[in-house]
Amino acid sequence: MRIAPVTFFVTAALLASSAFAQDTATVTAIETELSSKQTELDNFTQILDKHIAEESRLQSQLELLRQRSSELEKEKNQALDAMNEMYRRLIDDPSLDISAAQGRYQQAVATHKQNKDDIALQLGAIAGQRKEIEQIRVAKHTLVNTLESLKDQLSTARVERLRNEFTREGTLEIEHTVNCKRTETLAACEQRGQQLGLQKATKRFIDQVFANLSEQRTVEPKRNIAGAQVQVMSSHVVNSSFSGQGNYSVNLSVTMRGDINGSRLCSLLNIDNRFCAEYGTPLAIGYQPSYPSTFSDTQINFSDEPGTASFITPASNNEVVSVAKLSTPAIVETVVKKTQPLPEKKTLVELTIRSNVLDDEVFINGVSFGSTKLVTSLAPGLHNIEIRKLGYETYSAQLDLKKAKTLRAKLVKKPEAIAAATPTAKxxxxxxxxxxxxxxxxxxxxxxxxxxxxxxxxxxxxxxxxxxxxxxxxxxxxxxxxxxxxxxxxxxxxxxxxxxxxxxxxxxxxxxxxxxxxxxxxxxxxxxxxxxxxxxxxxxxxxxxxxxxxxxxxxxxxxxxxxxxxxxxxxxxxxxxxxxxxxxxxxxxxxxxxxxxxxxxxxxxxxxxxxxxxxxxxxxxxxxxxxxxxxxxxxxxxxxxxxxxxxxxxxxxxxxxxxxxxxxxxxxxxxxxxx
Missing domain, CATH: 3.90.1580.10 (paralog of FGE (formylglycine-generating enzyme))
Known part of the structure; x- marks a missing residue:
């Protein structure tokens, strides 16, 4: 018997819009400040270019003045020689008029002196320009640094906004109708209808999350690598009924919260991964929530392939709770079986390990965890940490891990180690x-x-x-x-x-x-x-x-x-x-x-x-x-x-x-x- 068409009715939008508005306001404020500082930098660049051009013009004038100084010095010496010649002739001929020679020499001396004064003034003007250029350059470097730091702040704000948008909480009201199978009891049909309604609710929720992202156009093409997940906080049946045609209709109200693999946020936004290094690991697939379920003693497992859902629903009354990993439509296979009460999950503690070298290897309780910087989660208690690198003394420590901790290890070179021994550099x-x-x-x-x-x-x-x-x-x-x-x-x-x-x-x-x-x-x-x-x-x-x-x-x-x-x-x-x-x-x-x-x-x-x-x-x-x-x-x-x-x-x-x-x-x- 075929399944009747599924219908949805959304009664509640995603919550916490004020928080997301604040995230967007932060991003917008940084973008505005960036634009303002960029304009300021452009203005400084134009002013600096003008000052450099002016200094170049003054230098050219100075060069002309210095060239003229040589010419005027030569003219002054020639005028002096001419005047001295007139003085010698004046001894033999006292009636000789030497005023022209004196005037020429006086003019040459005055012109030469004026040129020297002009050179001094020009040097002063150039010095003033140099001082202005120095001040503008320092101010410009400051602006460049401010701009680059603002870009970092913007990336951080974008990551935080995206993380908050993925982890928002909201309630959806879903109406879902299925056609009961002839071989199916009413209870089984009711259970199946509620299960499928819950699955569709989580799919609709994740679709809404992606549709409402501030940078939806950037993130959507990478949806398949996002690792977005949904945690069902609570679910209850608003009403349900059977029709005479063998259909079962249920109206579910489902409160859900999203989750995201924090390490993938930077890839989604096409920015440097360092902006995501501090985020912890995402909600694990197979996570077992301790919420009550409407399906008594029933565990429902959907395919764990990418783009499908995974629900775990412990026993209780009138509540449906699950964790879902969804990004694309899924083919769902349902298995219903009796289960024992779920064991209590032991809380893990985050440990961050850093060291002062590259290409090291971290061993925790004898198991290799890769190189630093390392972020992992461990059970509380004692752990033996070793960090090894060729040419360095092994770093060893024992940690009593009770709460989130950062271990900063400093590896010391062995006495015989030679720094920077490479095939191309002795x-x-x-x-x-x-x-x-x-x-x-x-x-x-x-x-x-x-x-x-x-x-x-x-x-x-x-x-x-x-x-x-x-x-x-x-x-x-x-x-x-x-x-x-x-x-x-x-x-x-x-x-x-x-x-x-x-x-x-x-x-x-x-x-x-x-x-x-x-x-x-x-x-x-x-x-x-x-x-x-x-x-x-x-x-x-x-x-x-x-x-x-x-x-x-x-x-x-x-x-x-x-x-x-x-x-x-x-x-x-x-x-x-x-x-x-x-x-x-x-x-x-x-x-x-x-x-x-x-x-x-x-x-x-x-x-x-x-x-x-x-x-x-x-x-x-x-x-x-x-x-x-x-x-x-x-x-x-x-x-x-x-x-x-x-x-x-x-x-x-x-x-x-x-x-x-x-x-x-x-x-x-x-x-x-x-x-």
Whole structure:
């Protein structure tokens, strides 16, 4: 006997609309702020371009004035010679009129002096333009950082909104009619009608969830990977009846709540997975709710294939409860059987494990759980944790897990381990036998060629166009940024005074803006630092002074890397944004919102994170690094990002241009050693 057409009647919309309106308001507010800041940045860019153009015009005028100065100097000398000749002739002929020669000379002197004054005024105007350009550039960099952080906030808000939209709660009233089979008892027909009505209710609920998503057009094409689920909170029969034609009609009121695999939210929104790293695991298939059911002593199992439903319904009166995984229409097979009371499910506790290295392996109670960052759920109680990596001492701990916990493990290198040993980069060390000379570890960067600039289209305007660069010779580069201890050695031996110490101090970020603090310098950068932290609050000239001293101390030639050398070394043969790929990930580097314990707080000690393929540490984040400017350049470029700058600004091709005397508690340097 065929089943009669199914009808639905929706009596209640999804609940908690005010909360979702608040989520949308948050996203909208961030988008509005982004638009405003982008407009502000565009205006700054236009103003900066005008100032640069004006400086170029003033420089051209200065060049003309200097050229004219040579011509006027020549005219003045010629006028002087002519006047002196007239004076000699005047001795023989006192009646000679020499006023014309005197006038010419006087005019030449006055014109020459006026030109010198014009040059002085022009230099003053250029200095004023340079100051304006410096201020605009710093403000522009601040805006860029603000924009990138807003983009991160927007991604976070979008994920949270989507999660809340998937986990909303609502009630549907469903009217469902089936035709009873001849071989079926009335009780069995009643039970089947209610079961199918419940299934259709959950299907309709999940359809409504997808239909009402704020970013429905983005998410819907990926519906099959969403892992969306439905938990039936309660269900009761409003009314039911049998007709004379053998039909059974039931009106069910079903209250449901959605659930979603949090780790998939980022894939649904096409954003970096780091924004979903903190969400726990989704509601598990086979979850057994402790709600009463209208089907006494009955368990109903639907196919567990993707896009089908799975209901578990313990015994009780007038209530139907289930958990459903639904994304596409399903063919449902029903099995009715007697069951024993369900055992109580033991509550699991979430454990997050992080470490300071990549490619490690985590063992929990002797079982491999993969590498960090790891999020898993375990039963409460004692657990033995081991984290292993070749070349490192095994980290071991025993945890008495009672509540959600984050374990931060620090693996220590074995004494014989050599950092950054790679097939393409040899490790070399200047280790001087006596204690009165500095020690500096360097790695050899092989010769080669690469594409320099924004390879993925995600960069700033000054990263384009992409150009092919060739490095004909190998060179050696310090594997870490110059540390406080190394810089202190330079200061103590030379008595050098940095620009921060003899001028207006050092810049730092306060409420998203660069602020000068007179008392900040390399010894006191505004946060607690250790001797193995990268030295900061040093200007370009300070870094050059250190390199010249180091060259004299070691007898080897050290200098700042130029931009080509820096990017080539930082890329280490990769075309990706970062050494590990095109996503920043979590806790892989120290930059703003990168998930490390130092993010937005301070630099980390050098070499806290894994090196790149050439054995260089902290080319992503920690502190920006000065590069060597060309002779024709007025400004200097810093590379690599910093602990308080957005992750997107720590990409290998990102460039920020600054004045040589600028210094901040987020700028340091490393050197290369020439062959």
């Amino acid at each position: 490790t070399a060390t200047n280790v001087v036998a006596t204690d009165n000379k500095p020690q500096n570890k360097v790695v050899v960067i092989p010769a080669g060629q690469f594409k320099m600039g924004d390879l993925t289209g995600n960069g700033l305007a000054n990263e384009r166009p992409v150009v092919e660069k060739v490095l004909s010779h190998s060179f050696a580069m310090q594997s870490t940024e110059v540390t406080v201890a190394q810089f202190r050695q330079f200061i103590e031996r030379t008595g050098f005074v940095t620009e921060s110490e003899k001028s207006k101090g050092c810049a730092y970020y306060k409420n998203g803006e660069p602020v000068w603090e007179i008392d900040y310098n390399w010894k006191n950068p505004g946060y607690t630092q250790q001797e193995n932290f990268p030295v900061v609050c040093v200007s370009y000239e300070d870094a050059k002074a250190y390199s010249e001293w180091l060259s004299g101390e070691t007898g080897l030639q050290y200098r700042l890397p130029n931009e080509v050398e820096w990017e080539y070394a930082a890329r280490a043969g990769k075309d990706s944004e970062y050494p590990w790929g095109n996503e920043i990930g979590r806790n892989l580097a120290n930059c703003g919102w990168c998930g490390s314990e130092w993010s937005n707080k301070s630099p980390a000690a050098v070499a806290e994170f894994a090196p790149n393929g050439f054995g260089l540490y902290d080319t992503v984040g920690n502190v920006w690094e000065w590069t060597q400017k060309r002779a024709s350049q007025e400004d200097v470029t810093v590379r690599g990002g910093a602990w308080n700058f957005a992750p997107s600004l720590a990409r290998v091709s990102t460039r920020l241009t600054l004045a040589p005397d600028f210094r901040a508690n987020y700028i340091g340097f490393r050197l290369i050693r020439e062959r």
